[in-house]
Amino acid sequence: MQGADINYRVHVTPDRAFVKVFEKASYLNCEPLRLFFEDQQKKGQKRYVIDFEDCSSMDSTFLGILVSVALQIRKSQNGGNIALLNLRGRNLETVCNLGIHQIADISSDEVKDTVQLENLNGSHTNSDTIYKAHKALMSLNEKNLKVFSDVVGYLEQKKEE
Numbered sequence: 001m002q003g004a005d006i007n008y009r010v011h012v013t014p015d016r017a018f019v020k021v022f023e024k025a026s027y028l029n030c031e032p033l034r035l036f037f038e039d040q041q042k043k044g045q046k047r048y049v050i051d052f053e054d055c056s057s058m059d060s061t062f063l064g065i066l067v068s069v070a071l072q073i074r075k076s077q078n079g080g081n082i083a084l085l086n087l088r089g090r091n092l093e094t095v096c097n098l099g100i101h102q103i104a105d106i107s108s109d110e111v112k113d114t115v116q117l118e119n120l121n122g123s124h125t126n127s128d129t130i131y132k133a134h135k136a137l138m139s140l141n142e143k144n145l146k147v148f149s150d151v152v153g154y155l156e157q158k159k160e161e
Helices: 031-042 060-076 089-097 127-138 142-160
Strands: 006-012 017-025 047-058 081-085 105-107
Touching: 006 031, 017 031, 031 060, 047 060, 047 089, 060 081, 060 127, 127 142
Parallel strands: 017 047, 047 081, 081 105
Antiparallel strands: 006 017
């Protein structure tokens, strides 16, 4: 996907799906990536490598999508993993603060030879994606439960309306 704020580039092999994140990864642009992960999981993919070398920032919706993928891999118990590469500074701090480092591998390897992930039919992240992403983050630990309960509560209230 390429937009004003971000590029996601992907490369899929029979063994792994690679994603390189550019600029800001946020609720505004992560729907194509969520759909990519969903499609790959349906195809049986269970190994993912996400490269953050050129990622300037990421928000909780984006991270919740990664957590959802990691938790689904763990639940399937068929092996597999999600590796987060080249996390530095605030991005690394955020991943560790949220406990994501406990369910994903952190590495310094570099990903090359990727292709652009297209915006699928102009899709935009919807409130259900944001809701599920934050629920996934809340399931990681007690601290996240407290941090994201207001967001989830707000989205649940909006669903009922």
